[in-house]
Amino acid sequence: MMNVSDLRKRVYAGDNMISLTDIRYLPRWVILMLDILILVISFALSYVILDNLGVAPLQTIPQSWKCVLVVGVNVGFMFAFRTFAGIIRHSTFVDIFKLLLAGVCTLMVLVAVNVVSSLTYGTRLIRMPVLFIYFTVSFLSLFLFRLVVKEFFQIAGELRRSTRRKRILVLGITQQSIAIARAVLDNPQLPYQVVGFLTQRSDSRNAKLLGKPIISRRRLENTGKDRLGIQGVLLIREALDKEEMNSWVNLFLEKDLQIFKAPSVQKLRSGDMNAQIKNLQIEDLLNRKPIKIENDEVKRRHFEKNILVTGGAGSIGSEIVRQVAQFSPSLVVVLDQAETPLYEIELEVREKFPHINFRFAMVDVANYSRLEPLFDKYRFSMVYHAAAYKHVPLVEDNPQEAIFTNILGSKNVACLSSKYNVNRFVMISTDKAVNPTNVMGATKRAAELFVQSLQNLEGNTTKFITTRFGNVLGSNGSVIPLFKRQIEAGGPLTITHPDIVRYFMTIPEACELVLQAGTMGAGGEVFVFDMGQPVKIVDLARRMIKLSGFEPGVDMKIVYTGLRPGEKLYEELLSDNTKTLPTHNEKIMISKDPTMSYAEIDELVTRIVEAASGAAKVEVVKILKKIVPEFKSNNSVYEMLD
Known part of the structure; x- marks a missing residue:
């Protein structure tokens, strides 16, 4: 928006492409001059109307003097009421009322002048009909002028906006x-x-x-x-x-x-x-009908209870924290070893749930001595174990760290849950644990076996439950955020293989499954979710490109980089020799996987943890393959062990 000086500068600078709607306002003297011009025209029009009616003007003083008198009085009252002070295009009822007052006062003064002239000189200066016609014509003209300008700018503004x-x-x-x-x-x-x-x-x-x-x-x-x-x-x-x-x-x-x-x-x-x-967004197309949560049962399990969420700063863990907080627990302990993400979730949930009692523990789940005081102090009713290393290529290259976090960490949290009589322990697993082709999936399968073995251990009262699902939309390191960043950068989009497919679900869906499983499990089950149809990653990439307004292969290319170490084309939710049992929720099934006795799995876990503390990674993976016989490496240096 510009005033007249800005407009003048643009014209003299050579830019004559100026929109009328750029003009912010005209100076007040310009408005006054236009009003005076309208008054002069109204005065002349009054005599034209009178002449058409066959009435001759009084020959008292010259017509120009009469015009100066009438318009001068009118302008004086316009100054008094500041009728020219407002912005015309924003004229209101108050502005019109000021014009009416100025006109009425002008008429009254001129009528008084006529009366005085008649008493003094025996004749009027101006015929009375002229004054009334002038009052009507001038007021209507000034009103219409403002109305036309107001409507013009409104229409021009609408036309301008409609083009944008x-x-x-x-x-x-x-x-x-x-x-x-x-x-x-x-x-x-x-x-x-x-x-x-x-x-x-x-x-x-x-x-x-x-x-x-x-x-x-x-x-x-x-x-x-x-x-x-x-x-x-x-x-x-x-x-x-x-x-x-x-x-x-x-x-x-x-x-x-x-x-x-x-x-x-x-x-x-x-x-x-x-x-x-x-x-x-692509998430809107992949969203499916969510699980129907039995809120009463979920609330009963969490209301006024002490809850622990490990990995609580991660994608899944943080959403579990948010959903659990809605059921008014007495305490939620959020545990994670990542400092910055833990601080960020603390800021978020303290703002969203100021009435909930939170504790934030920066602890490595592999550190038993740091975990036990938490269990001893808070006596948890529910434990959600989401802490894990999950990025396949990184874990493939660093198997020792995956042993400590994914296996030893799960053992520590599960054993402490049993020792301190936690009512329910819910472990977050992955579809990569089924017929694993990478270290990450194999460590998660080993953790599943250990957790399940505790269920029938003598003296145990905790219900151990495992949930297994596929990729979650928008999680840290997942493919959709990666594609979004690549699109923002102008491409190309990188895909490991043209035939690779994955199952997808939303983070809230995944966490609803976790909460539901925690209420319906009797202990020892592995719950799997009906993930719907798998999605071809290249189709996902093409859709994301088109949704962003680009043409795949033309505006933005797709590049195939080859399968990463440990990666497979198709993920599975059930192993080949597994049977499934239905539950009362048609979207959730129980996987009847092979199990191991506590003595057997505990001995193997002890061996692999000791190996991870000093042995070469090949030796560590060799023991992992004994724990998980179906673990067959794919596109990896560990294929020689098969």
């Missing part, structure tokens, strides 16, 4: 879709212009909603976006199931349309800029 706004269709013709469209239309802050509605139906060709046309899917399929004059589509994520979402998104990506998702109508109308329309 994205022209979008709203998907659906339901009440919810109409409400979202109305909220967008009523919110001038949003950079979107709703130009129509999109529907699967084909019987609404001539119908309109909110004055906007309804476009059928068939018409969009047969017509380009340029002919329709649209740039994107706004959809309501919650109104579509997975199949509908994928079908529509495939069409939109094929037509090179941007895809936006709407927040709730209430948030849009409130102007909450933190919850505005956003680009559709």
Whole structure:
């Protein structure tokens, strides 16, 4: 926005491409001059009207003197009421009322002048009808001038904004879709212009909603976006199931349309800029129907109880902390060895849950002597064990550290849970523990075997439960955040193999499974989750590129780097010789994996921990393969051990 001096500078500088809506305001003297011009024209028009009525003016003083008298009195009252002080395009009822007061006072003074002139000289200076016609014409002219300027700037502003706004269709013709469209239309802050509605139906060709046309899917399929004059589509994520979402998104990506998702109508109308329309993310397409949590049972297990979460600063652990905090536990101890992430989760949960009692312990789960005082002091009711090293290539190259954290750490936490009579111990495992091809998966399988062996140990009262699931969306080090960073950097996107596939679930879904398993387990089970259909990573990459507005292979390339050490093409949730049992939740099954006795697994774990303290990593992995016979290395230096 500019004033006149800024405008002048731009003109003299050679930039004559100036939008009228850039003008912030005109100087007051310019407004006054325009008003005086309108008053002079109104005075002349009054005599034209009188002449058309066949009434001759009084021959008292010259017409120019009469004009000076009438306009001068009017201008004096305009100064008194400061009618020219406001910005015309923002004129209000108060500004119009000031004009009316100035006109009425002018009329009263001129009528008084006429009366005095009549009593003194026996004649009026100006005919009375002229004064009344002048009052009416001048007031209406000044009012219309301001109204026209106000409307002009409003229309110009709308036209300017509409050229900057994205022209979008709203998907659906339901009440919810109409409400979202109305909220967008009523919110001038949003950079979107709703130009129509999109529907699967084909019987609404001539119908309109909110004055906007309804476009059928068939018409969009047969017509380009340029002919329709649209740039994107706004959809309501919650109104579509997975199949509908994928079908529509495939069409939109094929037509090179941007895809936006709407927040709730209430948030849009409130102007909450933190919850505005956003680009559709790949997570929205991979989300599935979440597990139905039995909140009463989950709450009973956590309400006013002491809870321990190991690995509580990680992706899964921190979400478990957030979900557990909603059930009003007496205490939540968040344990992790990573200082900065632990500090960050502390800041977050203390702000979100100020009424919950938190303790933050910077402890390595491999350090038994540091763990035991916590169990002795707080007497936990539930332990969620999420602490683990999980990055396959790093663990493959550093197997000793994985032995200490994934195996010894799990042994320490599980044994202390049994010793201090923790009601339930829930271990977070991975689909990579099934027929493992890498050290990370094998260490997690060894931890599963040890935890399960404690269940039937004499004197044990703790219920030991294991949960096993695939990749979680957005977790630290996962593929989706990596692809997002690579897209932001301009590419290329790196994929290890064109045929690699993975199962996906959201972090909240994974943690809901963990909480649910903690309530339904009788002890010793390995719970696996119905992960749906696996996703081909190259298809995931192509979709993410298109959702970001680029063309795969043209604007952004995909590069294949080869399988990393220990990586396999397909992850499994169940081993080949495993049987599954259903539970009352159709999305959760019990895996009946082979088990080992406590004496056998404890002896092997002791051996591998001792080896990890001094032996070469090949010797360590050799013992790991004895613990997990199905562990067959893939694309790794340890293949020679097979």
